[in-house]
Amino acid sequence: MKRTGQKVVDMRNITKKFGAFTANDNITLTVYKGEVHALLGENGAGKSTMMNILYGLYSATSGEIYIKEKKCNIESPNDAIANGIGMVHQHFMLVKPFTVMQNIILGMEPRTKFGTIDLKKAEQDVISISEKYGLIVDPHAKIQDITVGMEQRVEILKALYRGAEILILDEPTAVLTPQEITELMQILKNLTSEGKTIILISHKLKEIKEAADYCTIIRRGKQIDTVKVSDVTESELASKMVGREVSFKVDKKPKIPGETMLKIEALEVLDNREIITVNKLSLEVKAGEILGIAGIDGNGQSEFVEALTGLRKVKSGKIFMKGKDITNKTPREIFDHKISSIPEDRQKYGLVLDFNVAENFILENHADEPFAKSGILQHSRIFQHSENLIEKFDVRPKNSFKSARSLSGGNQQKVIIAREVTNDPELLIAVQPTRGLDVGAIEYVHSALVHQRDINKAVLLISLELDEVMNVADRIAVIYEGKIVDIFDAQNADMNQIGLMMAGGKS
Amino acid sequence: MKNLLKKFLKQFSNNVLLFTLISILLGLFIGAIVLLAAGFNPILAYSTIITGIFGKWKYISYTIIRATPLILTGLSITFAFRTGLFNIGAEGQYIVGSIGAAAAGYFFHLPMFIHIPIIILSALIAAGLWGGLAGFLKAKFGVHEVISTIMLNWIALYLQNLLVYTEGFQKPGGETSYDIQPTGIITLLNEWKLSEAGRAWFADHPILFDLFKTPVNFGFIIAIIVALVVWFTLRHTTLGYKLRAVGFNKNAAEYGGINVNKNMIISMSIAGGLAGLAGAVQVMGVSHNISLLAAMEGYGFDGIAVSLIGNNTAGGCVFAGLLFGALKYGGQKIQPAIGAPSEIVNIVIGTIVFFIAIPKLISLLIKIFRKKDNRNVR
C-alpha cells in the first residue's frame, strides 16, 4: 500500500507503560496530509492513550514523534498546539461557569490596543468559525447550562480557533444525534479539502467506512493492522478489532409484557434556566418490556431522567412505581423502590473517579450486608464482590484497586452497568448506555438490557441513537420538546417516520 | 491490630513522602539563604535548632507538648478536607473546646476516672456543635464554610474573653479562669513531682527528672489514638465511605443515594470536635485554665499547614504535627543563642507549605532527575 504526500504525523514505535501495564506496545501510526485517519479499537485498547501522547498529555515510555517530517519533542499540550495539533477529548475539558465564547478564546484572547480583551472581535471570530463549519452555538450560554452535544461543538471550535491543522477527535460522534453526525461528516470533508488532517477515534464502523480514508486497528495495546478503508468491509474491521466475529443484531424473543411498573402522569419539570423542559409528559413502562425513548438531544431527556431519579424537583404531575407515589422523593428513596439507573454523564454522576473500582461497585450498597457490618466496611467481601463483577462484566484491566479515573471510558461504563444491574432492580433506567462503547461491549450491554426484560423487569432506555432504540426496544416513544409525541411498536415502526417526528415533523 | 498499624503507616509512605521530603529540604534551604542574607551562619542556626529539639530530654518532651494540639487540629482539617470542606474554623473550635473543658473541669467535682471523660466529652460537644453550625449553614443556606468559620472564629475568641471576666469563673485578680479541679488534670505526676517524696525520688533519676520537669501529659497519647480513630473511620467505616464519596464527587454521591447535606454537617461536627479536643488537651495538660486572648493563638491555622504537610492523611498529621512542633519549639532558641530572629522558622515552614501546595514544581524537579513521568491526566 503506497500513499503519497507529506507525512504530517508520524509516531514511530510508540510504547507507553503505566507501571507494569503496557497501554501501547510498539505502535506506529503514520498519517498523511489531508486524510481522515481512523483509530479503531475496543474499549481500553489504548487509543486515547496514543492520542494523549501526541497531544503532550502523556510522555511515551519509548518511541519517536515526527510532525511534518521533523522530529518533535511534545512535552505539553502547548507544544502540541504550537505544532498545529488540536484535540477534542472524549471527556470534555471546559470551564463550566464560563460562557461558550469565553471557553473558546481562553488563553488566546484577542486584545484591543488598550490591552483589554477585544470582546467584539472575539465574538466575530467565534461566530465566523462556527458558521464556516456549521457548528452552531450560542456564544453567550454558560457551559453548565448546555447539553453534552453542544459542549462538544465548543470543544471543536476551540481547537479550530487555535489554528489546529491536525485535529484529533476522540470519539466525536458518541454524543451526537444522527443529524448532527451527518453534519459532522460534512464538516470533516470541508476540513480535509482545506488541507487539514484528521485523526478520528471511533467505535462506529459505519462512520469509519463513511468518513475515513485509512484506519489503524489496535487491540489490547498492540497494532493489528493499518488498512485502506475502501478495501475492507465493516465486518472485517469488526473482527480485526475484537479478534472474533461479532453479531450486530440484538437477539430477542417475543414477549408479552406484564403489569405496569412505572407510570408517569402529566409531568412538568424545569431546567436550570427555569424554563419548562418536560412538558406534561405521560408514559407507562410495563414489566418485561423495554421502552425506548427516541429523541434529539435537548428535548427534555436529561431533565426527565433527573426528575425520575430524584435529582431534580418535579414542578407538577406524578410519578408512580408499582402504584406507589414516588414524585419528588430523594434518590435514596427511589433506589429503595427498586429503581436503578445508568446515568448519562458517567463521570459526573456514575462514578467517584478517585475511588477504586471495588469502592465504586458499592456506591449504593456500601452500608448494607455483606459489605458492611455495624458500620464497619468488610473489605474482603467488597473485594470479592468486585472481582466477581470484573470477571462477569469483563472490566479491563482486571484490577479492583485501580482508580476509576484510570479506566478507559468504555470500562468505566462497564463498571456502572455491572453495579446497576447487580442491584436487581424492578425498573432499570438506562440513559445512553452504550455511549462510547465498542461493538463487543455494545453487544454485551444490549444483551444485558434484554436479559432484564426477559426476567420480567421493566427497562426504560433513553438514547440519542435511533439505531439503538430501534434495535433494542419493544416499544418506541418519540420525545419532542418535552412531550411524548407518539408511541410505536418496534416491529411495525418506520425509521424514517420516527426520524421525522424527532425533528418536530407531524406523523 | 499490628496489621492495622502497618497499613496506617503505609498510607504515608509512597510517592507523596518523597514530595514532602523534598519540600521540607527546600524549605530548610531557603531558610538558610534568608539567614545567610541576614548575616547569620545557617549551619550554626540549624544546629542550634536541632540541639534545641534533641539536646535534652526536657526539650524532647516540650516538642511533644507543642506538637500535640497541632496534630489534633491538623486531624480536624484533614477530616473536613476529605469530605471536600475547608475548615478554616479549627481555631474557633479549639477555643470553644477549651472553654467547654475549662468549665467542665472547674465546675464539676468528680472522681478522676469520670471527670476526665466528662471534660473531654463537653469539649467535644461544644466544639462539635460549633463546627456543625458551619456545616448546617452550608447545607441549609449555602453559606460557604470558609466565610462562616472565619466569623465563628472571632465569635469564639470574644466569647472566651467574655467568660474569662465572668464572676464565678474568673480567678480573682487574674486574667484567667479558675484552674480546673486536680481530678481533671492529665499532666503526668502533676502534684507528686513537686512533693517531698517526688523531689527526693527525682533527685536519683536525673533523666526522668528532666523529662518530667515539663508539663508532659497524656495528650500526645490521646492524639495518637485519635489519629488512629480518624484513619479507621475514613478507611474502614461506612461513615468514612460516605464522607469521602461526598468529598470526591458530590453528584455521584447524591446519585448513589448518599445524603450530601447531612454528611457535610456530620463532617464539620466531627472536625469541630477534633479541634475542640486539641483545646481540651491543652487545658487539661498544660494551661489548666483559659485566659484572656489578645489574639488568636494560631493552633487552628497551624493545623491547616499540618494537614497539608501531612498530605491530608491521619498518619501524615502525626508526623507533620511533630515536625511543626519541633520547628516551632527549636526555632525559638536561635534568638537568644545567635541573635537570629526566630521568625526564620516561620519562613521555613511557610516555604515548606508553599512547595507542597505547588506539587507541579516539585514534580518538575523530580522529572529533571529521572526522565520518566506518569502524570495522571486523561
Ligand SMILES: Nc1ncnc2c1ncn2[C@@H]1O[C@H](COP(=O)(O)OP(=O)(O)OP(=O)(O)O)[C@@H](O)[C@H]1O
Ligand atoms: N493514567 C493511567 N494510569 C493507569 N492506567 C491507565 C491510565 N490511562 C489509561 N490507562 C490504561 O490504559 C489502557 C488504555 O486506555 P485508553 O484510555 O487509551 O483506552 P481507549 O482505547 O481510549 O478506550 P475507550 O474506547 O474505552 O476510551 C486502559 O486499560 C486504561 O486502564
Ligand SMILES: [Mg+2]
Ligand atoms: Mg478512549
